[in-house]
Amino acid sequence: MAQPAGAATKALTPWPQLADASSMSTEVLPDIAEDTEEKVKEAFEKNWNVIVWNDPINLMTYVVFVFMRVLAFTKEKATKHMLEVHKLGKSVVATETHEKAELYHQQIQAHGLIVTIEQAD
């Protein structure tokens, strides 16, 4: 930025002396690195189950349709999981990262199915 004309020149404040890197304490850095690494690992870990539950209203054909549309299942896989829901009361339709499991949770529920997510054992 240009100085205004006529402005008095002030003595510059010297930059603070930087410490020698080799003498700097490194106690904080490994904890932060470890914590970040843990969080990144957790975010990418596929350990969240998406569970669809049986209900008396949703049509079996509709459930197959939703599985094919939302989860991109083949007809065979969609039918297998639909029959599990129907006969056993529930089915784990996906095991994913937390973020993806939450996305499936919302999309499946938006189609009217009963769905929960929980951490896999």
Add this chain to the structure above:
Amino acid sequence: MHVEREQDRIRLSANPLEAQILEQVLRLIIKHYQLKPPQLDPKTAAAWYSTHGCKTGGMSEEETSDWVESLHSLKNAQVSRLEEWVTRLAARQSPPVQLELSFNEAASFITILNDYRLFLAARHDIGQHEMDLHSLRALQELPADQQNAICQIDFVGWLMDDLLRLVAPEASRWAETAEE
């Protein structure tokens, strides 16, 4: 009511009575899609916006609230399209009354019809027992509102099945896979 596919469009043909019933269904859905979840009656809110999965998923109260709001936005976004369909049904010139939908619209229409079934079931306490009734006599022993609700749930279910046959023929033939 009759549904047929013409190239990439789905055509629904209804007699005047069927068209009026469908119009009533869509009007009710429009009204309830516009309501924010806390404004809904608890039974409808539980059917459409259950937060049980949010709890098991470890969401905070704030995250749950955002999640519910997001789900509501998805439903509310359907309202203008629903209003168009109602206008077309209400126009009712000479029978049959026709409603034409693109493939994508038909898929959304199916989910909207499903929401109506869930709404009725929740409002009138229709559970497994009521859905498993196999005789007219057993149906007639239920209170009138439940009888009405079950008939509507079945009627809309048949329409959904017909639409799925055209929109998702593979899903519609799931029983063939089960027999193998």
